[in-house]
Amino acid sequence: MAPLTPGSDFPQGVTFTYIAPTGSLDLTACGLPIQYDASKEFQTGKTVLVAVPGAFTPTCQEKHITSYLASLEQLRAKGVARVIFIASNDAFVMSAWGKANGVKDESILFMSDPKAQFSHSIGWANDDRTGRYAIVVDNGKVVYAAADTVRGSIDNSGAAGVLAKL
């Protein structure tokens, strides 16, 4: 287990699973989870990776994702190429959560950290669920990594906290 610190390289071999958005919110197609090579993709551009304990759960739904939905333009203005939400929920649930929040394109990607494996590897997970944290990776380098451990707080991992550090 190695905590991420600003200045260090984003670890190798990190993959998530997700269902690619189809540009629609309807249910006439079933998603097929595919693997996402995070370590490879994060080598280029600026990434904001946000972990939440659970899709559809209270704080995550009411505050966390809403903060990012409201701040997408500001994030883009600061050069963020991709915003990815992860949780230990499987790719099907994450895909549905994205659609439930009206996201049908790649503006925010919803992915699964199966068994919270990656989150455990950086010390920010509790049993089956990931912790609540945000990491900013700039061309492969970690430039921000902070977790929120106070119940209900998104000070460090919400959009405002991340924007302040970009």
Next chain:
Amino acid sequence: MGGSGESVQHITSPSDFDSLLSSTRYVVADFYADWCGPCRMIAPFYSQMASNLSIPGFLAFAKVNVDSVGALAARYGVSAMPTFMFFKDGKQVAVNGNRIIQGADKVSLEQAVAKMARLAREKADAAANETA
């Protein structure tokens, strides 16, 4: 060969699909999963088109189960089911501007297949005239 019998080509492996692509000038492929509701909904329509429109050597309707033949789903980047794809002389092509139809979109599928069937029929007739 129209009318009775199972006309859909159930693909069992990537090489099975490659064989079909090299033996049949126009191929429609349905990438599906057993657990996918929309796939089950459009399946009877797809079977019916296969029965009515297949022309050996010129037009075939393939079905690829993404769980059984994952390698093919990966090869063509299938990310949602059903996904319909179109092939001419072994290469994926766009029909009516669509390289793929994603989802149980009966209307778009019917239009695309109608076009493929027309082109396949022309080629089949031309070939028959050559040998006549």
